[in-house]
Amino acid sequence: MELEELKMAWETLNQHMKRESAISLALYADRKLANIRTRLRPLFIGQILQLFFGISFLLLAAALWSTRPTALSVVVAGVVVNAYGVGCIIAAGMVMGAISNIDYAGSVLEIQERLARVRCAYIVGGLVAGLTWWFLWIPVLMVLLALVHVNLYAHAPSVVWIGLAVGTVGLAGMLLLYAYSRKPSHERLRHFADQAMVGRSLQRAQAQLDEIRQFGQEAA
């Protein structure tokens, strides 16, 4: 197809689509523009949920502090739970801030790269927050029991130590399996590890980032 024919085809194509979709911008002008619904906020909604998740841990820690615990093991568990809550809130706030600061009037490559980076950071943050549960269940359990005046470490220290050992072995096992799956000869295992541990969301976000960077590179 010649260039002129291509451009004619482009105009015809647009005429067809405009006719069939019957969308008029006048429809939007009739409404209050500020109230137009937007769907580009899925990350934002995820962060709000994370914010509430973090707040629930802070409330749990606050409940513990109100009982004025004296046992060192309970205080340490409370500090861990409190720190996890603060960490969740800070991480959610940072991503929300990054999303809010994105000005869509920036150049396509710049904005798309920033969006993809925020998405990668969000997914990695989620992975880290999830992996900490190999250990986090122990202080959470200790705090919950302390609220009913039971010191888990004083009554059953083995539960804490076994829990820590299982967490260490579990986390180390996951990391070793992941490292092992990276070898070129373990294609199927890598696929499984990517699906199970890293998740398709991160793979997709990284693929998008690669695609954007490749697009921006000077072609040879």
Place this chain on the structure above:
Amino acid sequence: MEERSQKEFEGLLQSHQGIVFKVANTYCWHPDDRADLVQEIVAQVWRAWPRYDPTRTFSTWMYRIALNVAISFVRKEIRHREVSVPFDETRHDTGTVGDTDIEQDRWQRLHSFIERQAPLDRALLLLYLEDKSQREISDILGITPTNVSTKMNRLKQKIRAEI
């Protein structure tokens, strides 16, 4: 003051509505998706309006927002649906009076070519079809004019080979 600003915005939006429709047509084939995308673009353009610098070209500013929103929209839709909506001739007004068979064949081939392109390449193709200058394309996409030139040559070769 705010009312005047809104009036000015609506005027500019009306006079540049072609940008919104063409970007929506490039990224969405299904009429419902297209309507959603148009609404999304208008919402983001309105949000960005207070930061618009009148010394800059309105169309360039609007292209940037529309393309950014469209690419994000398409990526989000793909994430959620896992499938793209294929071109379906029965959904399109293929039998319009006035179109010859050759014309129909041309725009359908162009349609399926656009559909096969990655989101960023679609943006380049759209700007090329809209006769934008190399400098304007570079400004909208955020790549160097040399890169635009190289990519345009490759795109033309691809068009020649595939359409």
